[in-house]
Amino acid sequence: MSLDPRAEGAHARLADVKRILAVTGGKGGIGKSSVASVLALASARSGRPTGLLDLDLTSPSTHVLLGYPTAFPEEPFGIDPCDHHGVRCMSIAHFARDHAAPMRGDDTTNALLELLAITNWRELDLLVVDMPPGLGDAVLDLARIVPRAEHLVVTTSSRVVLHSVDRMLQLLGKIGAPVAGVIENMTRASSAASAELAARHDVVYLGALPFDVALEDAAGDPDALCATDFAGELQRCLPALGL
Numbered sequence: 249m250s251l252d253p254r255a256e257g258a259h260a261r262l263a264d265v266k267r268i269l270a271v272t273g274g275k276g277g278i279g280k281s282s283v284a285s286v287l288a289l290a291s292a293r294s295g296r297p298t299g300l301l302d303l304d305l306t307s308p309s310t311h312v313l314l315g316y317p318t319a320f321p322e323e324p325f326g327i328d329p330c331d332h333h334g335v336r337c338m339s340i341a342h343f344a345r346d347h348a349a350p351m352r353g354d355d356t357t358n359a360l361l362e363l364l365a366i367t368n369w370r371e372l373d374l375l376v377v378d379m380p381p382g383l384g385d386a387v388l389d390l391a392r393i394v395p396r397a398e399h400l401v402v403t404t405s406s407r408v409v410l411h412s413v414d415r416m417l418q419l420l421g422k423i424g425a426p427v428a429g430v431i432e433n434m435t436r437a438s439s440a441a442s443a444e445l446a447a448r449h450d451v452v453y454l455g456a457l458p459f460d461v462a463l464e465d466a467a468g469d470p471d472a473l474c475a476t477d478f479a480g481e482l483q484r485c486l487p488a489l490g491l
């Protein structure tokens with residue numbers, strides 16, 4: 249257990265959050281932020297108090313996908329996430345706006361700890377966390393600071409992506425991080441490779457989300473996002489996630 253008081257602050261802030269799902273994936277650009285954003289929206293729309301934490305500290309994108317404002321949030325005692333279409337959203341974008349925020353070494357750990365330690369999530373049934381690509385500091389820090397966070401691993405049927413997701417599942421297994429399941433994104437033709445990968449790691453295969461050209465135009469518009477085939481298929485995966 250860390251002696252950093254911010255880690256204890258983070259636990260206190262998350263005390264009334266029932267489940268934490270971190271959307272991870274070994275490669276960039278495979279749809280983690282899209283899955284995280286639409287999952288949070290779908291969960292909130294089904295009546296569950298839901299939050300969304302963007303932990304992509306150098307390149308946050310959930311505010312672009314959902315269109316939530318990046319004005320500095322309310323700050324009574326700690327920081328209140330902004331409520332956007334029923335989802336309580338928090339991102340480094342509230343602090344850095346759309347300026348580049350270079351981070352090296354301990355900067356990532358510090359920013360992650362501070363975001364977790366200052367945010368008033370209050371009572372949530374679900375907190376979705378959008379993770380940056382890869383097996384870097386953010387994944388390791390989240391698993392260390394919030395060991396109950398369950399990882400929802402996004403893959404595609406590309407061999408390159410499957411290879412890196414295989415390594416990610418190995419790593420999550422090694423550090424004992426719970427895995428909520430594997431979901432395939434941008435599916436164009438049926439392939440059994442993602443389901444086989446999930447089976448090899450003894451984790452749940454949640455299904456496949458179609459390649460959906462409507463997604464790009466729906467960015468920034470929650471109603472349009474929820475009307476996509478992508479959202480419809482993601483909705484079908486919720487029961488397998490216990491949602």
Ligand SMILES: Nc1ncnc2c1ncn2[C@@H]1O[C@H](COP(=O)(O)OP(=O)(O)OP(=O)(O)O)[C@@H](O)[C@H]1O
Pocket residue numbers: 273275276277278279280281282283304307309379380381433434435457458459460461463464478
């Ligand atoms: N199923 C899909 N069909 C069509 N386009 C998609 C699909 N999923 C994601 N995209 C598009 O792919 C691009 C990357 O998606 P997204 O930002 O969600 O990926 P990411 O894994 O979060 O990327 P990064 O690793 O950079 O954080 C976006 O333009 C998004 O609209």
Ligand SMILES: [Mg+2]
Pocket residue numbers: 280281282304309378379380
């Ligand atoms: Mg992303």
